[in-house]
Amino acid sequence: MIRNTLPRYEILSEEAVATLDRGWRRIVSEIGIEFVLPAAVEEFRRAGQAVDGSVVRLDPEFVLEQVAKAPREFDVQARNPARSVHIGGDHMVFTAVYGCPFVRVGSERRDATMADFENLVRLAQAFPQLDSPGGTICEPNDRPLDSRHLDMVFALQTLSDKPYMGSVTSGPNAADTIRMTEIVFGGREAIERTPAVIALINVNSPLRYDDRMLSAMLEYVRAGQPVVITPFLLMGAMSPVSIPATLVQQLAEALAGVALAQLVRPGTPVILGSFLSNTDMQSGSPSFGTPESAIGLLCTGQLARRLGLPWRSGGGFTSSQAVDAQAAYEAVMTMLPTFLAGTNYVMHAAGWLESGLVSCYEKFVVDIEVLRMLQAEFAPLEVDEASLAFDAHLEVGHGGHFLGAAHTLERFRDCFYRPLLSSTENFERWQRNGGRDAAERASEIWRRTLAEYEQPPLDAAIREELEEYVTRRRAELGD
């Protein structure tokens, strides 16, 4: 977690903000949002909103009253207190890639397995630039569908001592996650006091929440655990081919979800989510790292701050199929705006490849290098008399060299960013050392990092209780 105290880069005029504000109000009140779960609809009916089947038409002022109940900032505890995070304000929390069915290792692309899941969690634990492994760091396809959420949560809890994200594949799976979190953190009361697991709730955009996501969401909200309510918007598919239209849709969808969370449990922590990119209108495929997604990201930050909500966006997005130049320029094209916009909760910050279908080991390392660079870049620059190093100028004079100056010798170890992956070797030396490109060097780095990984200690009784829970539930689920 870093604090980003540099200025926010805001590109919307007051007039544009007012236009967007009218836009989401019109959508929620005239078209409404569909909630495909009677319990959710019932919450809105009881609060006096207009219900028509599963569609709820919302009074915008009512929505804002609910939104105002959400905390502007909150803490999430990790089982190692030193790893606990604060979400909101100028804090930025970084989590790894989420939800990929495939992995890429070097030139091999294949179905992700539980072993990959565990390895990627270990990498997320090892790199200090990540505050959390996230949740579904890849899909463990070799485990039964019914019970793999138990395997994933167990791995997140035991291989890492950083905060983690819970299962959202159903209400019962969410309940399992919460129960396992209670085991680790000392009971329900302890996690209600300070939340300990975050859940990603995707909207089934446009303008619909499905029953599966709503059931999971209600479990987390009732337990006071934070939900990241995220419209899933690829312009041209789930939203119109217009950034302003997509921004208002995003607000309409997300704020309706935030209102539901506050109705169910006033004051429950929420994160305004944004996952906004566009369709490549030539190929019909999703397109990531685009100018449109960067613009959407900057605008979303500005709008979220006006609403007083912590917000999620950003990541090392790319559509590239390989760890090549495209993968890298697209990743920075979203990750740098993520810092400019001061995103509070950054998902997909390491490992994302191929439009999110692939968790890639080498891309993981590339993204860590990008994160390290940006975390250095967005630190405040200290400008005072001493920083002007006037004596060094006196010492070196005209046409001299600063390498041997006293000022340099006192500071050379930590005066500049030191790369993890990047090479500045001259060509001859680089060739002599094998002429390996960044992807090849990244491969060596993740292998070394895994080899040096140390599992964080966990109380034996807690581990045993978790194992018993997983074993029992797996049997109950028939796996």
Place this chain on the structure above:
Amino acid sequence: MIRNTLPRYEILSEEAVATLDRGWRRIVSEIGIEFVLPAAVEEFRRAGQAVDGSVVRLDPEFVLEQVAKAPREFDVQARNPARSVHIGGDHMVFTAVYGCPFVRVGSERRDATMADFENLVRLAQAFPQLDSPGGTICEPNDRPLDSRHLDMVFALQTLSDKPYMGSVTSGPNAADTIRMTEIVFGGREAIERTPAVIALINVNSPLRYDDRMLSAMLEYVRAGQPVVITPFLLMGAMSPVSIPATLVQQLAEALAGVALAQLVRPGTPVILGSFLSNTDMQSGSPSFGTPESAIGLLCTGQLARRLGLPWRSGGGFTSSQAVDAQAAYEAVMTMLPTFLAGTNYVMHAAGWLESGLVSCYEKFVVDIEVLRMLQAEFAPLEVDEASLAFDAHLEVGHGGHFLGAAHTLERFRDCFYRPLLSSTENFERWQRNGGRDAAERASEIWRRTLAEYEQPPLDAAIREELEEYVTRRRAELGD
């Protein structure tokens, strides 16, 4: 040339700016700047500044009086008037890589030749994202050192109709450039009225201008042609290992040069140059695309605007030896801040590789894609009622799809950025099409672009006069 009307990203507080202001004043007045050319020293002596051998100690107020004589904005004409550029204000002009002794083509790295020079100028002419090929797009090592400036200027003038940069390797070579420019633009008066060639004047940092650069500079300034006065600062080598110290050194050096230009010809157009990165303190090599260089770039923009001077910085910098992920993330790490800072004159915007030792054909295309993306991203976002596309929401409703919506069908051709190089193909299709990474696709793109290149027309009499001049001067120079 684009106009960048988005906000500038400024990170220095008023207090920091005041501290930096005190810093450069102290350097110019207490340590002074060395000018290794008697004619330059004489200018300062006549203006009442303190001269000690070749070192001039300057009154900061005197410096600012001179700086105030420089135009805030100016035009540079191209031989095709549609290609003329405006420098300053919110305009951004982009030029190709400059000064590389080597080229890289695919996996081959070798000495650059005149054929490479011509090919790279053709590429710069062909891609509309570049406003100018720049000057020494690579070093034509197969031409005699004494006269290759004639070959380069001739190629720039005949293979491109965009503005170009002139030779700065000596006073006489600068005079040749100016004479050849007079031939193309209709005489001395025509180019004094509106300048037609730009010259890059590097400071021999720290705090020294050498005779070669000064001689060239004086030729251009006397002819009223714009000079880009650029301290050459790799922190740890040519400046202290501190960003603030380097910023004040940069101001001290550049403003002293600007003052000289204004003494020689008041009102002559100048560009405040910045070339600021750091040494990798582990390898001792120059390091590009670093967090430090991005911070320096943002600060330089803020300082240049306060001085009312057009300014130069940025580019697609990298230390990478190959067109890999490192080359791409480092390039965006400086190119995106270049846009945030609103750099007026961007050198090295395409083709830079291996810390500037290599002009690379494939990196050229990667950089063009990055430029295209950023030029799209930094266009103003129109937010009005129509952009909210409310009817599209009415048409599609809850859980629907926008691909076939009327709003989409009317706009799908140009609603989003369309990539030149990036691929969004799904994995199977990408593999079927050869599974080529971005560098391989870039190779195909520059080869196709060269094949389709059309030489811009030039009046036969002008061409003949240029050829005669080159032939005569080559003979005079003994080549």
